Amino acid sequence: MERVSAKKHLGQHFLTDLNIAEDIAKAVSGHRGVKQVLEIGPGMGVLTDFLLQQEWDLHLIDIDKESIVYLNKKYPLLKDKIISGDFLRYDFGEVFDTPFIIAGNFPYNISSQIFFKVLAEKDKVTEVVCMLQKEVAQRIASPHGNKSYGILSVFLQAYYDIEYLMTVPPTVFDPPPKVNSGVIRLKRNEVEKLDCNEKLFFRVVKQGFSTRRKTLRNALKSLGLSDSMKEDPMLDLRAEQLDVASFVLLTNKLESSWKE
Known part of the structure; x- marks a missing residue:
């Protein structure tokens, strides 16, 4: 052939x-x-x-x-x-x-x-x-x-x-x-669903890496951070420093802060 x-x-x-x-x-x-x-x-x-x-x-x-x-x-x-x-x-x-x-x-x-x-x-x-x-x-x-x-x-x-x-x-x-x-x-793996709002998780990850040299506090600014959330020490980190579990935690914190 x-x-x-x-x-x-x-x-x-x-x-x-x-x-x-x-x-x-x-x-x-x-x-x-x-x-x-x-x-x-x-x-x-x-x-x-x-x-x-x-x-x-x-x-x-x-x-x-x-x-x-x-x-x-x-x-x-x-x-x-x-x-x-x-x-x-x-x-x-x-x-x-x-x-x-x-x-x-x-x-x-x-x-x-x-x-x-x-x-x-x-x-x-x-x-x-x-x-x-x-x-x-x-x-x-x-x-x-x-x-x-x-x-x-x-x-x-x-x-x-x-x-x-x-x-x-x-x-x-x-x-x-x-x-x-x-x-x-x-x-x-065994994860059927993440222990957070998955739609928000994907948004947070994308936004977090959009300006990867900046801290998450700056990268996630457009999501409308609450005053209490702005002070969270997690936001002093850059996206590349967070593993999956940390992004799940951050997603839950963000969602909770909007409900306060």
């Missing part, structure tokens, strides 16, 4: 190192006994081959029409499980009525959007094993107090246990990207 041409506008960089592909596939643990796996952007199936060896109930989704044609020829037995479509807009209820795992070599240009979609589907997505730009991978896995810690770190760590697994050099891709890649694994 002819090779699929990598398309810059889709952020495609095809992995060529079989050992790394095998390591990524082996990192899929089947968290909570889940057997269904959705691979995002399989391209020419380098990772797919190793996922199939592990006998997952595998589905593939790719927005690239050329890849879809290639995959249908390469994997005739997966014909009914190869989805031509945009992961970001896809209604997973059409395919998965039970929990599933996400795996893949994520396009750099939409990796953050993919994770916001994962958050929206967090009650179904039990595990994510993926490769993406190293900087983004480190940010997601970063503990609080680190400069790379940010909005996505807090949101994902609220609902997932996250591990940074390995760094992958540009030389193992065709075409090679200009940056290193990182592989991470997320496993759904």
Whole structure:
């Protein structure tokens, strides 16, 4: 079969190192006994081959029409499980009525959007094993107090246990990207709902990091802090200094101060 041409506008960089592909596939643990796996952007199936060896109930989704044609020829037995479509807009209820795992070599240009979609589907997505730009991978896995810690770190760590697994050099891709890649694994934790107003929590986190060099007192000013809340010592900190539990506490304090 002819090779699929990598398309810059889709952020495609095809992995060529079989050992790394095998390591990524082996990192899929089947968290909570889940057997269904959705691979995002399989391209020419380098990772797919190793996922199939592990006998997952595998589905593939790719927005690239050329890849879809290639995959249908390469994997005739997966014909009914190869989805031509945009992961970001896809209604997973059409395919998965039970929990599933996400795996893949994520396009750099939409990796953050993919994770916001994962958050929206967090009650179904039990595990994510993926490769993406190293900087983004480190940010997601970063503990609080680190400069790379940010909005996505807090949101994902609220609902997932996250591990940074390995760094992958540009030389193992065709075409090679200009940056290193990182592989991470997320496993759904036991938190069904945060112990606070979740809508307000997301707002507080976003606002807190909007001016990350400033203290939370300044960053959260637009939320309308009460006089008593303005004196709270938590607001002397910067957003990057708070872990998930601290953001939950801060959210509850803010909501309580408005009710006083």
